[in-house]
Amino acid sequence: MGQEKIKRPSTPEGWAARVSAVVKAAREIQKLPRFPIDVAAIAQDYSRNVFPDSPITLVEGEKLGTKFEGALVPNPTNNGEWGIFYNSSIKSKGRINFTLGHELGHYLLHRENSSNPIFCSRRDMWAWDSEYGKIEAEANRFASQLLMPPDDFRVQTSEFRRPTLAQFEPLRDRYEVSLTAAVLKWLEITTRRAMIVVSKDGFIDWSWSSPPLLKSGVYFKARQQTIPLPAASLAALGPKAATSEFLHPAGVWNGREPVFESVIFAEYHDMAISLLVYPAEGPNRWSNELDEEPALEDTFERFQR
Ligand SMILES: [Zn+2]
Numbered sequence: 001m002g003q004e005k006i007k008r009p010s011t012p013e014g015w016a017a018r019v020s021a022v023v024k025a026a027r028e029i030q031k032l033p034r035f036p037i038d039v040a041a042i043a044q045d046y047s048r049n050v051f052p053d054s055p056i057t058l059v060e061g062e063k064l065g066t067k068f069e070g071a072l073v074p075n076p077t078n079n080g081e082w083g084i085f086y087n088s089s090i091k092s093k094g095r096i097n098f099t100l101g102h103e104l105g106h107y108l109l110h111r112e113n114s115s116n117p118i119f120c121s122r123r124d125m126w127a128w129d130s131e132y133g134k135i136e137a138e139a140n141r142f143a144s145q146l147l148m149p150p151d152d153f154r155v156q157t158s159e160f161r162r163p164t165l166a167q168f169e170p171l172r173d174r175y176e177v178s179l180t181a182a183v184l185k186w187l188e189i190t191t192r193r194a195m196i197v198v199s200k201d202g203f204i205d206w207s208w209s210s211p212p213l214l215k216s217g218v219y220f221k222a223r224q225q226t227i228p229l230p231a232a233s234l235a236a237l238g239p240k241a242a243t244s245e246f247l248h249p250a251g252v253w254n255g256r257e258p259v260f261e262s263v264i265f266a267e268y269h270d271m272a273i274s275l276l277v278y279p280a281e282g283p284n285r286w287s288n289e290l291d292e293e294p295a296l297e298d299t300f301e302r303f304q305r
Contacts, residue, residue, distance in 0.1 A: 012138045015108045016145035019046055036176030037147050039100035043084060047107065056107060057081045059100065061088030069125055070099035072106045073117040082107060092267065097176040099125065101143030109142065110135050122268075126198070128184060128208060148175045148185050157186055162277045164245045164262035179267050183275060184208060193218070193278040199235050200271045203228055216282030218254065234263040235272040256283045 009015045023042060027034050040059040047056040057075070062085040064071065069090070075081040084103040086096045102125060106118050113135075120136065127136040148171075156171060157163075163186070171182040183196050193213035197220070198205045204222040213219070220227050229236040232252045234244065245262040253259035253276055260277040267273060 012105060012109060012142035013145050015105070016142050016149075019104075019108075019146055020149050022046065035152070035174050036097065037101075039097055039104055039147070043100065043104045043107070047082070054080045054082060054111070056084060056104075058083035059085075061086055061096075063088055064119075067121055068119045069095070069122045070103045071117055071119045072103045072111065074111075074115055082111065092178065094172050094176050094178045094181070095125075095267075098143055098147065098178050098181045101147050101177075102139045104146070105139035105142030106135065109138055123206075125178075126180065126184075126206060128188075144177075144181060144185050144188075147177050148182065150189070153185060154189065157190075160186065160190070160192075162192075162260055163275070165264050165273065165275050166244070166262065168275075179264065180273060183273075193280065193282060195219070195276045195278075197229075197235065197274040197276060198268075198271055199229050199274070202236060205271065213278060213282075216278075218278065218282065233274065234261050235274045238272075239265040254278065 009018055019042065020037075023037060024034055043056045043059055047054070058081070060083065062071070064085065064087040066089075069087050071085045073083050073085065075083065084100060084107065086099045086103075090096055090099075099120070102120060103118075106120075110118065118135075120139070124133065124136040125140065127133050128140060153171075156174065160167065165179065165183070168179055168182045168186070171177075172179045175182065180196070180198070187194060187196060187208055187210040190210050191212055192210060193216060195207055195209045195213055195218070197207040204220050204227040206222050207220045209219045230252045232248065234241055234246055244264065245260070247258055247260045249258050250256055253261065257278055261274050263272055263274045265272050
């Protein structure tokens with residue numbers, strides 16, 4: 001029987017599902033747990049099997065300076081081989097594994113676009129909107145989907161009502177990803193109104209709203225404007241504040257709504273990460289004329305739903 005040519009996936013999600021199925025089957029045969037996904041091993045095995053003429057033969061830490069988090073590089077001797085690199089100054093296993101997933105995404109999706117190396121910055125790892133850079137967003141979607149497959153991720157987060165960043169720590173360990181990547185994944189699928197805000201030196205560097213929050217018109221345009229952190233926010237108070245989670249009244253993060261903030265300062269030494277959870281339903285934008293402010297208790301109650 002002639003070998004049937006299997007059609008290549010054309011999307012990041014398609015590739016992630018393809019690789020994920022192979023990994024899942026192999027782990028079942030070996031009677032090993034499915035997670036975390038060991039990208040360094042998979043990248044080499046999978047590429048050797050599927051693309052024997054252009055395999056990934058090197059996965060290594062490399063001195064990439066302060067600017068780059070990872071890279072996909074063709075072997076300079078032009079023999080068809082590829083290497084993927086992560087910045088050897090990074091100590092977080094989760095950040096390294098996510099970076100390798102991102103570079104494997106570039107390999108599967110983009111290596112044939114050009115034979116030039118692709119160098120990726122920390123900001124590239126956070127690009128989820130194609131406005132920023134289409135291939136970076138694609139590489140992230142691939143890594144996110146490969147490392148945190150939706151079937152398992154939904155089960156793990158099914159009890160999340162008003163999560164704190166601390167609740168994402170077990171997920172970071174389960175999937176061996178950065179905390180930021182796990183939070184972004186949840187924001188992508190949740191029905192809650194929530195947002196991640198990454199800030200530096202008192203200013204918002206970038207933020208990402210869940211689709212329901214975005215729909216109610218709550219977001220920051222931090223890429224276009226300079227936006228200072230609210231002075232009373234935990235992110236602005238810094239690591240010495242007495243608490244790492246707090247339900248702020250209306251007027252701190254949002255003029256009209258109380259917002260539940262949790263914060264960590266550890267993942268990137270120079271940055272604060274806040275997770276903001278808003279009430280289940282946003283204020284009605286058409287009711288501005290009503291002079292009655294909603295009772296505070298009612299708004300707090302909405303958090304419990
Ligand atoms: Zn990249």
